[in-house]
Amino acid sequence: MNGAPYTVLRTRGLAKQYPVAGGRRLVAVDGVDLALDAGRTLALVGESGSGKSTIARCVVRLVEPSAGEVWINGRAVHAMGRGSLPELYREAQMVFQDPNGSLNPRMTVRQVLHEPLRLHLKLDRERREARARQLVEQVGLTPAHLDRYPHELSGGQRQRIGIARALAVEPDLLILDEPTSSLDVSVRGDILALLLRLQREMRLAYLFITHDLQVVRHVADDVAVMYLGGIVESGPVAEVFARPAHPYTRALLSAAPVPEWGVTRTRLRLAGEIPSPIDPPPGCRLVGRCPLAQPGCSAARPPLVEVSPGHLSACPVTLTAGDRP
Amino acid sequence: MTVPLLRVDGLGGAFRRRDGGLTPVLHDVSFALQPGCITAVVGETGSGKSLTALTILGLQPSAFVRRSGRILFAGQDLLALPPSAMRAVRGRRISMVFQDARAALNPVFSVGAQLADVHRLQHGGSARAAWDAAVEALRRVRIPEAERRARQYPHEFSGGMAQRAMIAMAALVCTPALLILDEPTTGLDVTIQSDIMELIVELCRDRGLTACLITHDLGVVAESCEEVVVMNAGRVVETGTTEAIFTRPQQPYTRRLLAASRLDAAAA
Numbered sequence: 001m002n003g004a005p006y007t008v009l010r011t012r013g014l015a016k017q018y019p020v021a022g023g024r025r026l027v028a029v030d031g032v033d034l035a036l037d038a039g040r041t042l043a044l045v046g047e048s049g050s051g052k053s054t055i056a057r058c059v060v061r062l063v064e065p066s067a068g069e070v071w072i073n074g075r076a077v078h079a080m081g082r083g084s085l086p087e088l089y090r091e092a093q094m095v096f097q098d099p100n101g102s103l104n105p106r107m108t109v110r111q112v113l114h115e116p117l118r119l120h121l122k123l124d125r126e127r128r129e130a131r132a133r134q135l136v137e138q139v140g141l142t143p144a145h146l147d148r149y150p151h152e153l154s155g156g157q158r159q160r161i162g163i164a165r166a167l168a169v170e171p172d173l174l175i176l177d178e179p180t181s182s183l184d185v186s187v188r189g190d191i192l193a194l195l196l197r198l199q200r201e202m203r204l205a206y207l208f209i210t211h212d213l214q215v216v217r218h219v220a221d222d223v224a225v226m227y228l229g230g231i232v233e234s235g236p237v238a239e240v241f242a243r244p245a246h247p248y249t250r251a252l253l254s255a256a257p258v259p260e261w262g263v264t265r266t267r268l269r270l271a272g273e274i275p276s277p278i279d280p281p282p283g284c285r286l287v288g289r290c291p292l293a294q295p296g297c298s299a300a301r302p303p304l305v306e307v308s309p310g311h312l313s314a315c316p317v318t319l320t321a322g323d324r325p
Numbered sequence: 326m327t328v329p330l331l332r333v334d335g336l337g338g339a340f341r342r343r344d345g346g347l348t349p350v351l352h353d354v355s356f357a358l359q360p361g362c363i364t365a366v367v368g369e370t371g372s373g374k375s376l377t378a379l380t381i382l383g384l385q386p387s388a389f390v391r392r393s394g395r396i397l398f399a400g401q402d403l404l405a406l407p408p409s410a411m412r413a414v415r416g417r418r419i420s421m422v423f424q425d426a427r428a429a430l431n432p433v434f435s436v437g438a439q440l441a442d443v444h445r446l447q448h449g450g451s452a453r454a455a456w457d458a459a460v461e462a463l464r465r466v467r468i469p470e471a472e473r474r475a476r477q478y479p480h481e482f483s484g485g486m487a488q489r490a491m492i493a494m495a496a497l498v499c500t501p502a503l504l505i506l507d508e509p510t511t512g513l514d515v516t517i518q519s520d521i522m523e524l525i526v527e528l529c530r531d532r533g534l535t536a537c538l539i540t541h542d543l544g545v546v547a548e549s550c551e552e553v554v555v556m557n558a559g560r561v562v563e564t565g566t567t568e569a570i571f572t573r574p575q576q577p578y579t580r581r582l583l584a585a586s587r588l589d590a591a592a593a
Contacts (some may be wrong), residue, residue, distance in 0.1 A: 015500040047514035128575040155370075184369040184541065185585040192588070211515065218588045256545030261571035270516060272469070273483055 007203040009036040014068035030229040039207040046226030093166035097178035099158035110146040116168040156187035228285040235311030245313035329357035336394030344536035365546040368556035409420035420495040424508040430479040437475025462493035543586040
C-alpha cells in the first residue's frame with residue numbers, strides 16, 4: 001500500500017460561528033473543503049483573523065464545529081461522541097506555535113513523553129522508557145535530554161520535544177499550527193528539515209498552518225489561501241505561487257519581502273485592513289479592498305472555480321479578464 | 326565618507342547576575358550611522374541588537390553594566406551625559422519606535438491626546454494647536470478619518486494602525502535627527518508590514534531622517550535599508566552596504582544567516 005494515494009483528512013463545508021452580543025454572529029470559518037493525502041503537506045495560509053487556526057482546532061475537535069463534516073482515515077470525526085475522542089488522538093496530533101506555552105513547565109521531558117504512551121498506548125514503564133529514548137533520538141536530541149525541564153531547553157529543542165510528543169502515538173496526521181513562527185531563522189531551517197525527514201520516514205500527512213510564504217514554498221505540496229473565514233484560492237504550491245489567480249493571493253505574495261538584493265516587487269495593494277468577521281455582507285469577501293472589484297462582486301459569494309488542473313480560485317473577475325500573469 | 330551622525334565605539338558590557346557575578350553580553354560593539362541613511366542592525370535572539378539600541382537612548386536594563394566604549398552623537402558622548410542632559414536628547418534629538426505599539430501607548434488616554442501631550446512638551450504652544458498637530462501627524466501616516474481616530478483609545482486601534490500612530494509620534498510630533506526602530510513590523514501581517522515599511526522609508530527620505538532599524542527580518546532589510554550591521558552573540562560580525570552584505574557577504578555567519586533566511590541549500 002506504500003505509495004498508493006490515500007486520503008487521511010477530508011473536510012466538507014466546515015464552519016464555525018460564534019454568537020456575539022446583540023444577536024449577531026461572528027463567522028470564523030465559513031464552509032471550508034479540504035483534502036489531504038498520506039505523505040503530503042497541505043499549507044493553510046492567511047493573515048490574522050482569517051480562520052486558519054480555528055480550522056486546525058475544529059479538525060481535532062478542540063473547538064466544536066458549527067456545521068460541516070470532518071473525516072480522518074475514513075472516520076466521521078464530526079459525529080464522534082466526546083468519550084471516543086481519544087481514539088481520534090491516536091491518529092491525529094497537534095504541534096503548537098509556542099513550545100513554552102504547550103509544554104508543562106513542571107514536567108520533565110521524560111514525563112511529557114511518557115504521558116501519551118501511558119494514556120493512549122497503555123505501555124508499561126519499561127517499554128515507555130524505551131520508546132521515549134527512541135523518540136528523542138528521532139527528533140535529533142539525546143536520552144540525556146529526558147531529564148531536562150522545558151526551561152533548560154532552547155526554543156528549537158522545545159519545539160523538537162513538542163514534535164516528539166505528537167509522534168509518540170504514531171499518528172497519521174500532524175496538525176502543525178505555526179510551528180516555526182516563534183523561532184530564529186537558523187533554527188527554523190533545522191525544524192523544517194526535521195519535519196520533512198519525519199514525513200518521508202513515516203509517510204505522515206501534515207496540515208501546516210503558517211503565515212510564512214517562504215516556509216510554504218519550502219515544505220508544502222498544496223496550499224489553500226484563506227481570507228475572512230473562507231478559502232479564496234487553492235492548488236499545487238508551485239502553480240499557485242507562479243500564477244496566483246485571486247487578487248488576495250496576489251496581494252499577499254507581492255507584499256512579502258524577499259531577502260535578496262535588487263529585487264523589485266510590483267505590489268497589488270488592497271485598501272484598508274481586514275474587516276470585522278461579524279455579520280459579513282454577502283458577496284465576495286474582498287469587496288471594499290479589492291482594486292479589481294466590479295459591480296457584480298458584491299451580489300453573491302463567488303464560488304471556487306478551476307482555473308487549471310487542481311488550481312481553484314474564487315474570483316470571476318481575474319478569470320474572465322484573462323490577465324493572469 | 327561623511328561624518329557619521331552617531332558612532333557606537335567599542336561598546337562592551339555585561340549583565341549582573343543575582344549572585345553578583347557578571348555575564349558578558351556586548352563585546353567591543355562598533356558601528357556608525359551615516360546621516361540620511363537607514364541602517365539595519367540585524368541578528369537573532371540574544372545577538373545584542375536591541376540592548377545596543379536601548380543603550381543609545383540610555384534605556385538599558387538596570388542590570389546592564391557598561392564596561393567600555395562611547396556612543397558619540399553629534400560630537401557628544403551620550404554615555405557621559407548627566408541624566409538631565411540625556412532627557413533633553415531622548416525624544417527631542419533621538420526618538421524610538423517599539424515593537425508592540427499597542428503596549429507602548431497609554432491605554433487610558435486617547436491616541437490624539439498622547440500625541441498632543443508630546444507635542445506641547447516638545448514645542449510648547451496652545452492645547453488647540455497641539456491637538457491640530459496630532460491630527461495632522463495621524464493624517465500624514467495615512468490613518469483614515471484622522472480626527473475621529475485621534476479621539477479613540479489604543480485598544481480601538483489594530484496593531485498596524487497603532488504602529489502608524491507610534492511612528493507619527495516618534496518621527497513627526499517629535500522632530501528628531503535620529504529615529505531608532507526596534508522590530509517595528511514584527512507581529513504584523515505581511516501586507517500591513519509592507520505598508521508600514523514603505524511609510525518609514527518615505528518619511529525618512531522626506532525629512533532627511535537618519536534611522537536605525539533593529540530587525541531579524543533580512544527581507545525587510547534588503548528592500549528598505551542602505552547599510553547593514555550584522556550582530557551575533559554580542560559582537561558585530563560584519564558591516565557594509567546592503568548590496569555588499571547581500572551579494573558579497575564576507576563572514577561565514579552572515580552567509581549562514583542569509584542561507585537560513587532564504588531557506589536554501591543549508592536548510593534542505
